[in-house]
Amino acid sequence: MPHSPSQEKPFNLTSISPTRLATSLFTSTFATRPTVAASAPGRVNLIGEHTDYNGGPVLPVALERRTAVAARAAQRWAFVSDTEVTVHTVDIDGEMRGAWTDYLVGVVRELRSLRAAPPGAEVALSTNLPLGAGLSSSAALTVATAKALSLLAGKRLPDEALVEVAFRAEYHQVGVRCGRMDQTIAAHAERGSALFFDTASGMLRLVPLPGRLWIVETGVSHRLTGGALNERRRECEEALAFCRDWRPGLAHLAQLSPRDLPEVERRLPPPLVPRVRHVITETARTRNAADALAAGDLAVLGRLLVAGHESLRVDYQSTIPEADHIVASAMEHGALGARLTGAGWGGAVVVLAPAEREARTVAEIGSDFQKRYQRMPVTWSTRASRGVRRETIPD
Numbered sequence: 117m118p119h120s121p122s123q124e125k126p127f128n129l130t131s132i133s134p135t136r137l138a139t140s141l142f143t144s145t146f147a148t149r150p151t152v153a154a155s156a157p158g159r160v161n162l163i164g165e166h167t168d169y170n171g172g173p174v175l176p177v178a179l180e181r182r183t184a185v186a187a188r189a190a191q192r193w194a195f196v197s198d199t200e201v202t203v204h205t206v207d208i209d210g211e212m213r214g215a216w217t218d219y220l221v222g223v224v225r226e227l228r229s230l231r232a233a234p235p236g237a238e239v240a241l242s243t244n245l246p247l248g249a250g251l252s253s254s255a256a257l258t259v260a261t262a263k264a265l266s267l268l269a270g271k272r273l274p275d276e277a278l279v280e281v282a283f284r285a286e287y288h289q290v291g292v293r294c295g296r297m298d299q300t301i302a303a304h305a306e307r308g309s310a311l312f313f314d315t316a317s318g319m320l321r322l323v324p325l326p327g328r329l330w331i332v333e334t335g336v337s338h339r340l341t342g343g344a345l346n347e348r349r350r351e352c353e354e355a356l357a358f359c360r361d362w363r364p365g366l367a368h369l370a371q372l373s374p375r376d377l378p379e380v381e382r383r384l385p386p387p388l389v390p391r392v393r394h395v396i397t398e399t400a401r402t403r404n405a406a407d408a409l410a411a412g413d414l415a416v417l418g419r420l421l422v423a424g425h426e427s428l429r430v431d432y433q434s435t436i437p438e439a440d441h442i443v444a445s446a447m448e449h450g451a452l453g454a455r456l457t458g459a460g461w462g463g464a465v466v467v468l469a470p471a472e473r474e475a476r477t478v479a480e481i482g483s484d485f486q487k488r489y490q491r492m493p494v495t496w497s498t499r500a501s502r503g504v505r506r507e508t509i510p511d
């Protein structure tokens with residue numbers, strides 16, 4: 117979601133449910149009560165980074181933190197969010213504005229093409245997700261909005277359709293060349309499980325994740341992610357075209373195996389080689405990570421996370437020094453694994469620590485970071501939560 121780093125909420129509102137806040141914001145803004153509400157979670161990707169648009173697997177987890185949307189049919193389109201005070205009256209067919217409202221406009225346009233949008237609506241949003249932290253606040257927003265507005269139009273779209281509406285809104289309407297990981301986890305997540313998603317086949321498999329994950333925010337907003345992500349995606353498409361000279365039927369880069377690496381190194385322009393190497397090795401790591409998690413082998417899972425971070429740092433070049441510092445510090449202080457999560461170029465690190473020393477590990481990471489960067493990083497933990505849902509409107 118486009119934003120400025122100063123969009124942190126002034127008060128600690130994270131303990132009040134976003135649905136309650138969205139409802140209250142709606143009522144105070146539009147002087148009437150909403151008729152529907154829905155919410156969807158952000159996500160932390162355990163592993164499988166930059167594989168979803170290359171036909172590879174991903175292993176995301178839904179956060180307990182969510183975005184809620186409260187809405188009511190109206191003669192116009194008006195949006196308000198608790199990250200600012202302005203009410204935006206929007207022309208759905210007008211120019212995109214380069215603001216968060218574009219995501220909602222995109223959702224409405226996509227719902228219209230399915231005849232699943234109301235003629236107009238007033239909409240209020242509240243989120244307790246950090247924005248720009250690589251935790252998929254945009255998919256939480258688009259999936260929750262797709263759910264709320266389609267309900268308002270009297271349609272009960274299946275989760276697959278919500279994923280498609282949200283994906284198309286971001287990819288085709290807003291223009292971020294994302295894959296489908298974020299929308300898929302926001303829609304399909306189940307409490308207590310990570311979701312293994314094979315993007316080539318569409319196969320989904322829940323993998324139990326009983327413990328907690330820790331999030332350490334770098335405090336570096338990934339505002340430039342859209343551009344950098346689009347650039348990496350272009351490189352991957354170029355690499356795929358080169359690979360097809362020698363493997364004509366190749367559908368995705370993730371179909372290559374580690375055995376193909378020497379040929380990749382021989383045939384591709386040197387700058388593209390590390391990008392492909394990341395996709396190939398990350399694909400293998402993600403499959404192994406899902407197996408390790410399913411077997412309860414957190415030590416193996418942790419090592420794969422660290423190897424994944426190294427690959428992002430060296431081959432995909434999407435990490436930042438703050439994240440590298442947090443990962444190194446986590447490993448020094450007894451974590452099982454840690455890696456930058458999400459698109460990168462800012463955002464947050466996910467830390468997997470043994471339950472008996474997690475608080476200590478995270479405190480030590482904070483203290484190291486403070487020494488190096490003269491500020492404390494924001495840290496918090498989450499259990500695996502559930503996907504989009506209709507919410508009861510609170511009194």
Ligand code: GLA
Nearest residue numbers: 165166294295296297458459
């Ligand atoms: C962003 C995109 C996802 C995925 C990740 C990188 O979050 O929205 O589709 O590509 O980056 O793994």
